[in-house]
Amino acid sequence: MKSKVTLTVNGKERSAEVEPRTLLAELLRDHLGLTGTHVGCDTTQCGCCVVHVDGKAVKSCTMLAVQAAGKQVTTIEGLAKPDGTLHPMQEAFREHHGLQCGFCTPGMVMMAVDIARRRPGADEKTVREELEGNLCRCTGYQGIVEAILSVVNPGAVKDHHHA
Amino acid sequence: MHNFAYHAPASLDAALKLIGEKEDGKIIAGGMTLLPTLKQRLAAPSDLIDLAGLPDLRGVKKEGGHIVIGAMTTHYEVATSDVVKAAIPALAHLASIIGDPAVRHRGTIGGSLANSDPAADYPGAAMGLNATIVTNKRAIAAEDYFLGLFETALERDEIIVSVRFPIPEKAAYQKFRHPASGYAVAGVMVSKTGAQVRVGVTGAGPNAFRARDFEAALEKSFTAEAIKDVKMSPDSLLSDIHCSAEYRAHLVGVLARRAVAQA
Numbered sequence: 128m129k130s131k132v133t134l135t136v137n138g139k140e141r142s143a144e145v146e147p148r149t150l151l152a153e154l155l156r157d158h159l160g161l162t163g164t165h166v167g168c169d170t171t172q173c174g175c176c177v178v179h180v181d182g183k184a185v186k187s188c189t190m191l192a193v194q195a196a197g198k199q200v201t202t203i204e205g206l207a208k209p210d211g212t213l214h215p216m217q218e219a220f221r222e223h224h225g226l227q228c229g230f231c232t233p234g235m236v237m238m239a240v241d242i243a244r245r246r247p248g249a250d251e252k253t254v255r256e257e258l259e260g261n262l263c264r265c266t267g268y269q270g271i272v273e274a275i276l277s278v279v280n281p282g283a284v285k286d287h288h289h290a
Numbered sequence: 291m292h293n294f295a296y297h298a299p300a301s302l303d304a305a306l307k308l309i310g311e312k313e314d315g316k317i318i319a320g321g322m323t324l325l326p327t328l329k330q331r332l333a334a335p336s337d338l339i340d341l342a343g344l345p346d347l348r349g350v351k352k353e354g355g356h357i358v359i360g361a362m363t364t365h366y367e368v369a370t371s372d373v374v375k376a377a378i379p380a381l382a383h384l385a386s387i388i389g390d391p392a393v394r395h396r397g398t399i400g401g402s403l404a405n406s407d408p409a410a411d412y413p414g415a416a417m418g419l420n421a422t423i424v425t426n427k428r429a430i431a432a433e434d435y436f437l438g439l440f441e442t443a444l445e446r447d448e449i450i451v452s453v454r455f456p457i458p459e460k461a462a463y464q465k466f467r468h469p470a471s472g473y474a475v476a477g478v479m480v481s482k483t484g485a486q487v488r489v490g491v492t493g494a495g496p497n498a499f500r501a502r503d504f505e506a507a508l509e510k511s512f513t514a515e516a517i518k519d520v521k522m523s524p525d526s527l528l529s530d531i532h533c534s535a536e537y538r539a540h541l542v543g544v545l546a547r548r549a550v551a552q553a
């Protein structure tokens with residue numbers, strides 16, 4: 128029952144033989160070796176698995192690999208420049224202590240980039256609402272919210288680490 | 291997840307042929323409800339028929355006094371549609387507070403109405419805005435559409451094509467959001483068109499319904515004050531780990547008053 132799925136991942140065309148029930152998260156991690164995308168809950172709650180499909184944040188544990196055929200997928204591995212320079216959002220998470228254990232971070236950063244695209248100038252309340260589908264067990268969110276604000280609305284940052 | 295065969299038809303006819311042939315087949319739209327259900331092995335369809343390749347089922351348009359939304363239009367698309375925001379801002383607002391951004395990028399209005407989760411938002415809008423659910427076979431008034439818990443008038447081989455909303459003079463949606471899931475513990479959509487008032491309630495009962503006592507009082511006077519003494523009976527409402535039927539009955543009254551004040 129396997130079939131070949133071809134899609135573009137981080138700008139490169141990739142193919143894999145998958146079952147219809149194979150999830151996009153499994154395709155990325157197990158077939159393509161892109162283990163930066165994490166699976167925290169597998170029940171569409173935590174957002175650790177967020178990637179962009181055709182430019183929009185989606186939970187890759189709740190999309191079939193076959194549904195991504197022909198689409199443009201961006202994962203956390205696709206954000207930094209080839210020379211290792213971090214994406215401004217990754218840099219902001221580093222700067223504002225937006226991570227501790229790092230498990231939620233790939234999904235957080237991918238959602239953060241999506242928020243920056245959709246909600247430039249967002250205030251703190253909006254950023255917190257936009258993070259509804261991303262859970263973090265470590266940071267208490269403050270550093271994450273500040274990191275995102277520093278990119279979308281720098282004037283709104285009340286930085287507790289740099290005060 | 292049990293395995294299944296996957297089909298991505300390119301036309302409604304091809305999709306209908308497949309659903310006709312595959313007796314244990316199921317439609318997949320955004321997959322935001324169906325895939326979690328399959329993971330829990332609560333369903334084991336032989337085939338999944340994906341509607342994502344049918345462009346005709348996607349998009350929003352204004353037709354005379356109606357807004358027509360394709361079944362495959364995502365919550366994000368409804369929330370950000372200039373047409374919806376201009377004609378029925380309460381509907382755009384409702385779509386903007388469903389789940390989270392990633393869910394809104396995939397989940398669809400057709401999927402939400404086909405599923406008829408008691409705590410889903412769109413069923414409340416369909417009732418409160420007097421919508422019509424248009425399928426490949428017929429047009430079903432919202433009132434005749436919701437039959438029970440996860441139960442609708444849809445036949446097994448019937449596909450929702452679009453949803454038609456008459457544009458009201460004013461409307462507002464108020465939801466008491468479950469803090470963990472985001473679903474409605476109760477939600478009320480109130481609309482007024484001429485002398486007619488509709489009050490659609492979701493989250494409180496096994497399926498969305500009209501609160502007719504509220505409607506009658508509001509048709510006399512469209513003010514929050516007019517319904518302050520109208521009581522909702524808890525008799526057919528839901529009791530669960532989140533709250534009792536009595537609590538929900540009270541909540542519906544509060545939300546209805548807030549919605550009227552906001553409209």
Ligand SMILES: Cc1cc2nc3c(=O)[nH]c(=O)nc-3n(C[C@H](O)[C@H](O)[C@H](O)COP(=O)(O)OP(=O)(O)OC[C@H]3O[C@@H](n4cnc5c(N)ncnc54)[C@H](O)[C@@H]3O)c2cc1C
Nearest residue numbers: 319320321322323324389397398400401404410411450472
């Ligand atoms: C974390 C999370 C939070 C959520 N929060 C909310 C919330 O706050 N409020 C809310 O209302 N919902 C919420 N949802 C549900 C979400 O809105 C779903 O998108 C929606 O209920 C189902 O739409 P779908 O397009 O994903 O449908 P699918 O999951 O693909 O399908 C659902 C059902 O509908 C059938 N179906 C789909 N399309 C059609 C069609 N056109 N014709 C006939 N049958 C069809 C399918 O066969 C299936 O049985 C949440 C979901 C998640 C995962």
Ligand code: FES
Nearest residue numbers: 167168169174188
């Ligand atoms: S792993 Fe996908 S939402 Fe948690």
Ligand code: FES
Nearest residue numbers: 227231263264265
């Ligand atoms: S940093 Fe550990 S879960 Fe977020």
